Amino acid sequence: MASDGCGKEDLQEDIRMDSGIESYGSILTSEEPREPSSDFSGPRDKFSTAEERLDSAYTSSSITVESLSDIVEDCTISSAEDLPELSEKENLLTTITEDGDTILHLAIIHEDIFISQELIQLFPKEALDIQNNLYQSPLHLATYLNLTQVVTSLMNKGASLELQDQDGNTPLHVACQHGQQECVIGMTRDIPPSSLAPVLQTQNWRGLTCLHLAALNKQHHIMKLLMKKKADLNIQEGTAGKTALHLAVELHDMTSVKLLLKEGANVDAPMFNGCTPLHLAVGRQDAQIADLLCQFGADKMLRNMEDETALDLADGNNDILALFPFDDIQISGRSVVTF
Template identity: 90%
Template structure:
């Protein structure tokens, strides 16, 4: 059987992020960033990729982190009065609003990374729409970062201001992918609330660099409420991921996730959808010795005689499991294309 065959455990998605938080700290406090230690857990740990940063798609400004610190000198991140006093000065220098650090972060990126909702909202109001979609060196937009950190109110403001939902980060994830993976139902709701179907459909069909759509990620992470919401938004239930051709139903079967399997089948997912190697969800259920899910698939009309590229039917994968063999009545067995019953 092929390496992508019916018995292979599914891949699990991991998200890598970067913060630029040290740059933010140096702007606000004018202190040198501290090297992370093995026993410290902070924003850098939370967003670290462990890899060399990618080049940004944007040209770095000649204004350095050090010169930016002069702008906010004496302004503490938690002081609303100080920030409000400083905002008119920033608004007169629009070039500073779109200035990026050596990590590709704008002031808005940095405010979001620091999880300061007040400053983030003030900057969103000041930023022109185009600047809201600037991506840092890891191709993360402010909306990506607000989603990673589950900052619902910032996500809402960004969406109302017209931030793009289609931008992909270095892993190919849109902000909606991120929310679906991490089970952030409120963020998913805010991102999809006011988008017309014509605008949302391309995002729901977008695959990350692992070939996974938002529905695939929701299924992989057993995010049932998000799956229901995506279905209401007309997500394609039968779209195949890009590596092995699995649908969300295949993924749910592999995870032995009865709840997702029931949900997908009741909403009309193709019970006989083939992977690139011809395996159907029933092949996977039988190959994993999951009699309960195999029985449910049969109740929804799964074709027991379909063959994969190894010329195997689901019955061929039963491996002597009596509970599964009981799902295949004698008169369903065929020899040379003829039912045994007819002999």
């Protein structure tokens, strides 16, 4: 019997996720503060509380966005030292909503690119990384909404790419999952691979890196961008130890499989249970991908933790059996010592 994850048709629905702003439209109208989901109580311990995350100059306030233009027009601050001297109206720049949003968060949520860019210039650099109650920074929100100009402005001002939201996603994770190609370009263009490596190795709370998310969502152009930035092709997701190649095989995504193999992905990388991409391809009766893996040198005799070779999972599929020719020293895919 095929081991779990090898012969069963489970195309990773169990580890898929649909990140988002989580009804960002209600952020401005909610009467009560948004409570973080208990599902993430463990991972969130990596962060401090909302009060601890905020700059000491920031205070809670129930602000709206009707007067955003007036506020921006009258403000001229350029550094944190200016904050204590602001007028009453200007102090709106140093307040947060009950949901933890700054006025910059609100401008982005309302997709007001002009005001967002003006606020980015007005805010001191450290204020750009304030996270709201969903642990979303302004860069997270701009990415969710595909506001590429705002993303570029935030990156140019030095916004952090390493902050993780309540799902453990960095802004780059968000862009890779949702196919925001221009956002990916804006976030990575001026960052050398060595500096980007920590972000590319970061796993969200489901154990997925940026490359895993791009592969799961068949974002081929984004996968190419990540490869140019030297993303580790063989990094394993944290749930079952699958590489991007395993995920592409499960999805029957020939384009991703070819791309990964041509870029040097390990064709025999094992999962935690010992299954290789060939085990998955055969277990899913995908003769075409199994053939391609064999062309790239996949070892047909490797065994998983249940002592199965890929051939043991063929289940009588003639197209797949043709990839495993019998000879005098093999019986059912098992080597027989002869003298």
